Amino acid sequence: xxxxxxxxxxxxxxxAILAAGPLYLETYYTELFIHMMVLGIFAMSLDLLIGYxxxxxxxxxxxxxxxxxxxAIVTPETEPTAIWISLPxxxxxxxxxxxxxGWFSVRTSGIYFIMITLAFAQMFFYYFNExxxxxxxxxxxISNKPLVGWGDFQFLDLExxxxxxxxxxxxxxxxxxxxxxxLNAPFGQVIKGIKANEHRTKALGYNTQNYxxxxxxxxxxxxxxxxxxxxxxxxxxxxxxxHWHHSGIVIMLVxxxxxxxxxxxxxxxxxxxxxxxxxxxxxxxMPDFMSGMADHWHLFQGIFIILVVLLVPNGAVSLLxxxxxxxxxxxxxx
Amino acid sequence: xxxxxxxTVGLYKQFGALSAVDHATIDFKQSEVHVIIGPNGAGKTTLxxxxxGDLLPTGGTIHYKDQEITDLPPDQISLLGIGRSYQKTxxxxxxxxxxxxxxxxxxxxxxxxKFFKAASRLKEVHVRAExxxxxxxxxxxxxTVASAMSYGEQRxxxxxxxxxxxxxxxxLDEPLAxxxxxxxxxxxxxxxxxxxxxxxILIEHDMDAVFAVADTLTVMxxxxxxxxxxxEQIRASKAVQEAYLGDEDGDx
Ligand SMILES: Nc1ncnc2c1ncn2[C@@H]1O[C@H](COP(=O)(O)OP(=O)(O)OP(=O)(O)O)[C@@H](O)[C@H]1O
Ligand SMILES: [Mg+2]
Numbered sequence: 001x002x003x004x005x006x007x008x009x010x011x012x013x014x015x016a017i018l019a020a021g022p023l024y025l026e027t028y029y030t031e032l033f034i035h036m037m038v039l040g041i042f043a044m045s046l047d048l049l050i051g052y053x054x055x056x057x058x059x060x061x062x063x064x065x066x067x068x069x070x071x072a073i074v075t076p077e078t079e080p081t082a083i084w085i086s087l088p089x090x091x092x093x094x095x096x097x098x099x100x101x102g103w104f105s106v107r108t109s110g111i112y113f114i115m116i117t118l119a120f121a122q123m124f125f126y127y128f129n130e131x132x133x134x135x136x137x138x139x140x141x142i143s144n145k146p147l148v149g150w151g152d153f154q155f156l157d158l159e160x161x162x163x164x165x166x167x168x169x170x171x172x173x174x175x176x177x178x179x180x181x182x183l184n185a186p187f188g189q190v191i192k193g194i195k196a197n198e199h200r201t202k203a204l205g206y207n208t209q210n211y212x213x214x215x216x217x218x219x220x221x222x223x224x225x226x227x228x229x230x231x232x233x234x235x236x237x238x239x240x241x242x243h244w245h246h247s248g249i250v251i252m253l254v255x256x257x258x259x260x261x262x263x264x265x266x267x268x269x270x271x272x273x274x275x276x277x278x279x280x281x282x283x284x285x286m287p288d289f290m291s292g293m294a295d296h297w298h299l300f301q302g303i304f305i306i307l308v309v310l311l312v313p314n315g316a317v318s319l320l321x322x323x324x325x326x327x328x329x330x331x332x333x334x
Numbered sequence: 335x336x337x338x339x340x341x342t343v344g345l346y347k348q349f350g351a352l353s354a355v356d357h358a359t360i361d362f363k364q365s366e367v368h369v370i371i372g373p374n375g376a377g378k379t380t381l382x383x384x385x386x387g388d389l390l391p392t393g394g395t396i397h398y399k400d401q402e403i404t405d406l407p408p409d410q411i412s413l414l415g416i417g418r419s420y421q422k423t424x425x426x427x428x429x430x431x432x433x434x435x436x437x438x439x440x441x442x443x444x445x446x447x448k449f450f451k452a453a454s455r456l457k458e459v460h461v462r463a464e465x466x467x468x469x470x471x472x473x474x475x476x477x478t479v480a481s482a483m484s485y486g487e488q489r490x491x492x493x494x495x496x497x498x499x500x501x502x503x504x505x506l507d508e509p510l511a512x513x514x515x516x517x518x519x520x521x522x523x524x525x526x527x528x529x530x531x532x533x534x535i536l537i538e539h540d541m542d543a544v545f546a547v548a549d550t551l552t553v554m555x556x557x558x559x560x561x562x563x564x565x566e567q568i569r570a571s572k573a574v575q576e577a578y579l580g581d582e583d584g585d586x
Contacts, residue, residue: 185452189437203424204409206409
């Protein structure tokens with residue numbers, strides 16, 4: 001087997017584990033997996049910017065959080081709104097927001113791009129945090145889950161955790177394949193060129209600013225898709241979702257998992273969430289005599305991240321790649 | 335005159351107090367190889383940067399065919415059919431040679447704002463990329479990652495990428511710099527061959543190559559045009575000899 005085949009094998013195995021999730025997971029973990037898959041979509045959308053185009057956006061949570069608020073706004077307290085209506089509204093809202101933020105941001109680069117995306121996201125944060133009609137710092141409840149069906153006919157009941165799980169699972173796969181397609185298309189070649197050498201890409205005849213704007217809109221809209229799923233599954237939105245802290249976390253997911261692979265971002269989301277979880281996480285794994293330090297788990301998380309960055313600089317997927325390379329060599333030797 | 339494909343009128347570029355290009359008025363004739371020579375720091379690269387849109391002039395105008403292109407950005411100038419290669423290698427280091435030329439060739443496909451069709455199915459782009467590689471003598475290196483190649487080969491790739499955009503007018507900024515003798519001979523031959531159906535503006539320090547390909551020569555000193563003429567005229571010019579060429583015997 002070649003290295004590539006082994007890598008594909010690992011990915012298919014991972015997808016199979018996810019596909020069978022609700023069969024073996026308790027409700028708590030089913031919900032945790034839903035959350036991780038949503039984060040995975042969110043992180044992949046950022047990988048499109050950071051890992052493929054070379055644009056480090058420090059305000060990506062703006063779209064994630066905005067999506068939740070838009071869903072809350074279009075969902076009345078008394079009845080559910082059909083997903084065929086709420087999802088397009090949410091995605092369109094996020095696309096418009098990304099177009100506006102992107103229009104300004106792509107005119108800058110490097111540290112200024114980071115600053116301007118951060119500044120916009122903080123504006124969004126303060127707007128929602130201080131708007132009492134939208135719940136202020138408490139956020140809003142979404143009393144009814146989106147209706148997947150027509151009128152009285154329900155195709156999927158999202159109150160049911162398993163149905164929700166498979167909706168999110170399908171969303172994860174669809175997002176992955178959509179991004180793969182875009183990256184293989186002529187558009188994808190241009191954004192990779194921008195990352196490798198924007199000056200030369202422009203000199204070859206591409207209006208790089210337009211391409212950066214479009215990729216920013218695609219990424220923002222997909223982050224909005226993740227935010228929609230998060231709000232739909234948790235039933236609550238809060239300004240914290242838009243906070244720069246959240247934007248920072250998703251950058252960390254992408255870097256820890258491995259930039260420029262898409263699935264690396266998903267792995268990053270899974271690894272970090274499991275580490276933080278109260279049952280599977282670091283705190284549980286600590287020996288008894290250290291249990292007094294459980295309150296300081298953020299410290300341990302920090303140490304873990306530093307170790308990963310030092311020892312596996314290209315993220316968790318590079319470790320997988322090395323393993324499959326080693327396995328591939330063994331096979332070849334036979 | 336219709337046989338003038340590109341001309342600059344009173345073109346100048348100021349960097350602070352320095353006039354890197356100082357009111358240059360030059361006519362470039364269709365189908366000719368027009369070589370620009372001059373000592374280091376004469377403003378040759380700056381002139382090319384103005385022509386390709388990489389820099390905006392402080393004043394003066396540039397005309398290409400029937401159009402004024404003074405303030406156009408590099409991407410639009412490229413799409414008009416003006417291709418350039420850079421003195422300082424400017425490639426996609428982590429791409430293979432083929433991928434470098436691919437992106438060059440894809441720029442002639444109309445808009446690349448296409449999201450759902452696999453790029454690899456664009457046959458014309460394959461043809462352009464491969465033709466660029468072949469002309470620059472890099473076919474055997476098609477799948478080599480650019481950063482892993484020798485400096486000379488990266489210089490060849492620079493030319494291959496430019497050719498994959500199928501330009502009419504070539505701006506070549508010291509294409510031979512950093513090449514071995516053999517590579518340089520090959521590239522000089524290539525320039526000669528390209529001159530049959532392209533207009534070429536060439537900057538070069540290698541005088542053998544210059545006199546082998548030049549139809550017209552312009553000598554620049556301190557940003558200004560000292561003289562323009564045929565190779566014979568330039569060789570014979572007193573002013574040029576004093577300012578730049580030195581005595582004939584020293585011209586190796
Ligand atoms: N971006 C810039 N900012 C400031 N000064 C510059 C810039 N680019 C070039 N210069 C200056 O302008 C002058 C002309 O430089 P240019 O690179 O055009 O010379 P050149 O004729 O191409 O020289 P060489 O033969 O060494 O390549 C030099 O004095 C250089 O230092
Ligand atoms: Mg120069």
